[in-house]
Amino acid sequence: MRIILLLLFTLPAFAANTLVPHADVEEQNGSWFFHIHGETDLPDGASIDVDVCTIRDVVYPDGEKYVDESPVVDGKATAHDRQFSVTLGKMPHAPYSVPYRVKLVYDPERQLADVASAAEGKLEQALDFTYGAPADYDRERAEADKSVADDFGEVHPLLDELEHRFKPLYPGDAAPDLATWDAWRKEWDAKRAAILDRNRQRMTEDIYWRESYGKRYLESMLEDMSDLADFYREVLAAPKEKRPPQEEVAARGKYLEAKFWERLDALQISLIGRPNEVLAILDEVDLRVKRLVALRAEAAKDATKKAAFDAETSDARLAFVQLPAQLSAKLPETYFGLVTKLVRDLLPLLGPPEAAVDLAPIADALAQLRKDIAAQGK
Numbered sequence: 001m002r003i004i005l006l007l008l009f010t011l012p013a014f015a016a017n018t019l020v021p022h023a024d025v026e027e028q029n030g031s032w033f034f035h036i037h038g039e040t041d042l043p044d045g046a047s048i049d050v051d052v053c054t055i056r057d058v059v060y061p062d063g064e065k066y067v068d069e070s071p072v073v074d075g076k077a078t079a080h081d082r083q084f085s086v087t088l089g090k091m092p093h094a095p096y097s098v099p100y101r102v103k104l105v106y107d108p109e110r111q112l113a114d115v116a117s118a119a120e121g122k123l124e125q126a127l128d129f130t131y132g133a134p135a136d137y138d139r140e141r142a143e144a145d146k147s148v149a150d151d152f153g154e155v156h157p158l159l160d161e162l163e164h165r166f167k168p169l170y171p172g173d174a175a176p177d178l179a180t181w182d183a184w185r186k187e188w189d190a191k192r193a194a195i196l197d198r199n200r201q202r203m204t205e206d207i208y209w210r211e212s213y214g215k216r217y218l219e220s221m222l223e224d225m226s227d228l229a230d231f232y233r234e235v236l237a238a239p240k241e242k243r244p245p246q247e248e249v250a251a252r253g254k255y256l257e258a259k260f261w262e263r264l265d266a267l268q269i270s271l272i273g274r275p276n277e278v279l280a281i282l283d284e285v286d287l288r289v290k291r292l293v294a295l296r297a298e299a300a301k302d303a304t305k306k307a308a309f310d311a312e313t314s315d316a317r318l319a320f321v322q323l324p325a326q327l328s329a330k331l332p333e334t335y336f337g338l339v340t341k342l343v344r345d346l347l348p349l350l351g352p353p354e355a356a357v358d359l360a361p362i363a364d365a366l367a368q369l370r371k372d373i374a375a376q377g378k
Contacts, residue, residue: 052073054072054100102129106124323339324339
């Protein structure tokens with residue numbers, strides 16, 4: 001066992017009917033705990049409510065200040081021989097480097113009769129402490145953000161793989177090869193289980209919201225994906241006349257796809273879905289821009305080339321206008337402004353060939369999207 005010493009605030013002097021708390025963070029067998037203990041003159045058997053919160057200073061626009069408390073874990077300690085002690089939480093890694101507050105409450109109305117009669121009244125005590133170095137918090141959050149985003153980045157290809165495996169088989173006249181399906185499912189489940197194993201190493205305790213919420217959302221998504229795979233197999237195994245309507249089957253997959261993006265939006269994670277499809281769209285835009293630039297140059301010098309330029313602009317106009325719709329299912333909302341600006345920067349290419357067009361913003365937008373896709377793959 002390794003005990004981490006904490007910076008404790010000044011504690012009140014020990015007196016009759018008081019609680020004098022101490023707080024440690026301990027690591028044992030790969031798990032981390034809050035160990036709350038201390039001295040008291042409460043009678044043996046007295047039950048003490050213990051809450052551990054994170055705290056942060058909040059300043060209203062009018063300058064008024066208050067301390068915001070966010071619950072992390074809670075439990076009960078029992079007084080015995082003028083001592084109390086309780087171990088709370090079972091965290092898979094060290095807690096975040098933030099200020100914490102321990103709150104203790106002894107309420108005589110919630111005690112056994114013989115205990116309540118031996119104490120003078122309700123007691124409340126608090127202890128503020130800091131674990132780790134506050135400067136480390138930004139790094140810890142960045143690591144958690146990347147970890148959650150990376151796992152969500154692996155979930156979506158698995159969902160796509162399930163859909164692409166199922167759709168060619170349903171509806172179909174020939175009976176599907178379920179042995180082949182089951183062999184593929186075993187490999188697919190192994191990849192899903194690897195994400196689940198990593199997810200178990202995340203905190204359930206709400207110290208950093210994106211980690212704890214990310215853990216819940218990932219677990220829910222992976223369970224739903226397994227259920228969907230089970231459902232698809234049942235559909236394939238059923239006689240054709242007993243299979244559910246195609247619309248009902250398709251709705252199950254669409255629901256899970258929508259849920260995936262809703263979870264990402266809730267976590268404020270900018271994840272590019274189907275990056276290879278996005279890259280293909282960007283490549284097509286790049287080729288259109290090069291063709292338009294070449295045709296503009298020719299048409300500006302030779303009026304006989306104007307017809308070819310007009311034909312290209314007709315096709316390009318439709319493609320550029322449809323670009324936001326093409327990318328909406330593959331890019332998070334945070335990219336909407338970039339895509340909208342890209343379309344605005346592309347449209348001058350369709351104007352008179354003799355007019356000057358600034359290509360730099362187009363190149364910058366395409367490069368930014370490609371850079372983000374490359375970074376996501378690391």
